[in-house]
Amino acid sequence: MRQILGAIMAAAVVLLASPAGAQGAKPLTKCARDAVVAGTVCMDTYEASVWRVPGPTIANKGLVKKIQQGKATIADLAKGGATQLGTASDDYAPCVDSGQNCADDIYAVSLAGVTPSSRMTWFQAQAACENARKRLPSNAEWQAAVAGTPDPGGDNGTSDCNTASTFVVAPTGSRSSCKSSRGAFDMVGNLYEWVADWVPRSPTCGTWSAGVSPTGDDQCLAGAATTGEPGALLRGGFFANGSSAGPLAVVGLFEPSIADSSVGFRCAR
Numbered sequence: 001m002r003q004i005l006g007a008i009m010a011a012a013v014v015l016l017a018s019p020a021g022a023q024g025a026k027p028l029t030k031c032a033r034d035a036v037v038a039g040t041v042c043m044d045t046y047e048a049s050v051w052r053v054p055g056p057t058i059a060n061k062g063l064v065k066k067i068q069q070g071k072a073t074i075a076d077l078a079k080g081g082a083t084q085l086g087t088a089s090d091d092y093a094p095c096v097d098s099g100q101n102c103a104d105d106i107y108a109v110s111l112a113g114v115t116p117s118s119r120m121t122w123f124q125a126q127a128a129c130e131n132a133r134k135r136l137p138s139n140a141e142w143q144a145a146v147a148g149t150p151d152p153g154g155d156n157g158t159s160d161c162n163t164a165s166t167f168v169v170a171p172t173g174s175r176s177s178c179k180s181s182r183g184a185f186d187m188v189g190n191l192y193e194w195v196a197d198w199v200p201r202s203p204t205c206g207t208w209s210a211g212v213s214p215t216g217d218d219q220c221l222a223g224a225a226t227t228g229e230p231g232a233l234l235r236g237g238f239f240a241n242g243s244s245a246g247p248l249a250v251v252g253l254f255e256p257s258i259a260d261s262s263v264g265f266r267c268a269r
Contacts, residue, residue, distance in 0.1 A: 060082075099126060161175055161245065220251040
């Protein structure tokens with residue numbers, strides 16, 4: 001019996017010490033067609049557009065399944081009578097700012113060539129991701145996915161990251177040079193993007209060192225408010241940020257209940 005137990009324990013030690021035993025799975029090499037591989041995560045290729053799907057549990061059950069599998073196209077959404085939200089107003093009701101009444105109602109979709117949705121709170125963004133069987137990425141996951149996206153010094157209005165517009169959000173993927181090493185578009189500029197992390201809300205901004213961010217990306221994680229709501233992190237900058245937008249741009253000034261025309265999101269699996 002002692003010999004048998006000894007052999008079992010030795011095998012367990014070898015298994016735990018091996019890379020396969022420690023990780024328990026093969027490295028991620030492929031994602032659904034709406035996402036790119038970034039480390040251990042499938043990150044949406046494009047900033048989210050949010051859609052209301054009529055009859056999601058009955059008539060459009062198949063369309064919802066396509067959304068959840070990352071296979072839905074604009075043609076599929078149109079055929080199902082889906083309506084895009086958040087392009088001109090905060091029209092998410094009955095899905096309210098707190099994220100209540102959102103189940104089986106609004107769905108986040110990663111599509112090229114559409115206006116990404118904005119004006120949603122952190123709670124609504126998380127609900128839209130969840131309905132699509134996704135989630136908001138963590139700050140660290142977002143940082144891994146943005147690597148390689150150009151840090152803007154300017155914006156030529158065509159291929160560069162959208163950082164010098166006046167209240168103009170570019171269609172997803174239309175700025176061809178605004179692409180990360182992993183293939184994600186528009187992670188710099190266009191819309192700020194909610195990530196999952198909450199922090200003590202930061203009332204002021206600091207600076208990055210010139211060696212880390214030579215163009216001066218926003219760094220608003222200085223200090224901590226002692227009253228009011230916490231802060232929910234926003235990443236990447238937005239369409240009028242200029243050189244303050246960038247792969248290191250991070251803002252902790254905003255409460256998760258804020259809904260603004262400069263704020264969007266993308267999901268991850």
